[in-house]
Amino acid sequence: MRTAAAYLESLSDGRVTYFDGQRVDDLLGEPAFAQAARVVAAGYDRFYSPEPGARNPLLTAPTSAAGLRERALMFPEIDTALAVTLGSLMTLLTVATRSALPQAYQDRMLAFFEQATVQDARVAECITDAKGSRALRPAKQPDPDAYLRVVGRPPGGVIIRGAKLHITAASLCHELLVMPTKSMSPGEEDYSIACAVPLNAPGVSVINTTYFPRAPDSRHFPVSGVRSIPDGMVIFDDVFVPTDRVFLDGETADAAVFAHSLGLWERAGGMAVMAHDADELVGLAQLIAEANGLERVSHIREKIDEMALYATLLRAGFEASVGHAVVSEDGYYFPSELYTNATKYYGAAHYAVMVRHLHDIAGGGVLTAPTIGDLENPQTSAYVRKYLQATDAVTGEQRMRIFHAIRDLTADAYGGWHAVTNLQSGGGLYAQRLVLRKHYDMARAKELGSRAAGLQS
């Protein structure tokens, strides 16, 4: 297994990464990447074992309902690069063990799974294409590269061209798991490609964005200063992929199985994180209500109760999802599609209302609270402490820090990232609705409806 130090060293492998118009050769020398890299590195040390053949215990398939629950509960606790690796590798395992793809593909997927876990690699999930006009099929796009495709078939592999957008932690991973973003039709064989590509392969480059605070003094960004991680547009400019890393090539009928499997793991992770984040929002609402001296006022209590209901229903959905796990023929446990998608949808659809309650309860200090620098400046410190204090129980500094956390988490650049990510990661609301409808027992519902309407004799 890798240590934190070995991970940080592994980032200097010639990968081509851009940020804000510049190529970044030394990721650790760029503050916007360095903090995220340190968080990923800490994740390595957390699970490190010097035993020969040791593996990260999270990167194995759950073989019991309790194991699946334990794994899913870890999502909010682990770094984002490890979370996407878990998503990528579990997707490969799901496709290899639950689909009817030819044996050769299944063997290659399992071999890559083995190699990635032995090497303790981090693997980004590359599924979302540029997609061009959303109204047109991949093969009908004016620019044929709008969806990633095979553009050459030399001996021993394929050459791919295209881009995968919004890829979380791409620049901080070692491998890219490339998959078709949706179902494909006959005539779209070249777009039906799934494979694994090292980040430093010739022709691969990443254009990054991040909401890491870029202020000279970022102490008043307590959340984004710790949790931000770059997302990347990953370019594949005629990249050669050897055959043993190709997991699908031309089988249009099987293209969607990757998106379905990744969607399940992405949404299962998203659901676990949302349940955790919902409790965090409730906590901030209660803290600021107490700091404002309003925690006993009825309309404030009602809003906090509503937030607590939201958090509790997300937790209930999470428990239902792992409690109704599906077991594969090989004895692996997978979260329930129905409960996972319903919960992820519910969490994403109602998040904005919960944030509205929090802002409503908190007041304008969310946006205008002075900074830590103002607190330290002898000319302003006493005023900040005096005028930000609202009750005897909470100091002005504490109230200011609660405002900072609320702003950073919900009302600033990272807050915006968080709100959009809740909606879009793992596919937008529509994607979850589609899966829900597929797994919901409509026949039973109709039967009940018919009985109520007296339509049955």
Ligand SMILES: Cc1cc2nc3c(=O)[nH]c(=O)nc-3n(C[C@H](O)[C@H](O)[C@H](O)COP(=O)(O)OP(=O)(O)OC[C@H]3O[C@@H](n4cnc5c(N)ncnc54)[C@H](O)[C@@H]3O)c2cc1C
């Ligand atoms: C911060 C962040 C991190 C992400 N991380 C990853 C990642 O690691 N890996 C990855 O692969 N992806 C990632 N994504 C991408 C995410 O899965 C997509 O954003 C999501 O699937 C929506 O795709 P899109 O952004 O291209 O939007 P669009 O596809 O343009 O969707 C916009 C809206 O249009 C609707 N729509 C689109 N096409 C049609 C159509 N034909 N008919 C009807 N309605 C349509 C959608 O339902 C949606 O409501 C990430 C996204 C974000 C925001």
